Amino acid sequence: MEIILKEDIIGLGFKNDIVNVKSGYGRNYLIPQGKGVIASPSAKKILAENLKQQAHKLAALKAAAEEKAAQLNGVALEIAAKVSATGQLYGSVGAAQVAEELAKLGKEVDRKIITMKDAKKIGDYAALVHFHKEVTVEIPVKVVAENAAELKAAADAEAAIKAAAEARTAAAAAAAEAEESEAEAEVETEEAPAEA
Helix, strand or coil: CEEEECCCECCCECCCCEEECCHHHHHHHHCCCCCEEECCHHHHHHHHHHHHHCHHHHHHHHHHHHHHHHHHCCCCEEEEECECCCCEEEEEECHHHHHHHHHHCCCCCCHHHEECCCEEECEEEEEEEEEECCEEEEEEEEEEECCHHHHHHHHHHHHHHHHHHHHHHHHHHHHHHHHHHHHHHHHHHHHHHHHC
């Protein structure tokens, strides 16, 4: 089923695009929500006429999107999140957190135009900001451990406990070995006079 989109829908298309969708998605969601109309021949003619009349307005929208994109060039984000000892995040980092971090930098971006694979481990990721159908900016996102000091302290404590346990085991083994050699020495001294 062909639909003319009335607004941008990330992952599907942009306003005034003609897209093919499953009929259920079109009839039950896009059309009732006012996000699209059926792409009949008359609707396509109206769309072509509107696009011709709005060409200068669309060029201005693209220029504004390019200006916003230029503000984000060179921006790299570092997001701190709580992490377990295994490196797994408690929860995940996604588009909402990226929008919050951009707002902290004074760059207001709607989270609905940001796409990012949810980060569930610490590491490097990329967020895409779709300002216009022809203007997209990629922002590098580094997810780091918020509780890195706690994790290091826990790892150090665990290592100290393990080292102490190994030291106790080694001491017990040495003591057992010493007792064994003393017992052997006593047995040898008892046997020696008996032979004489």
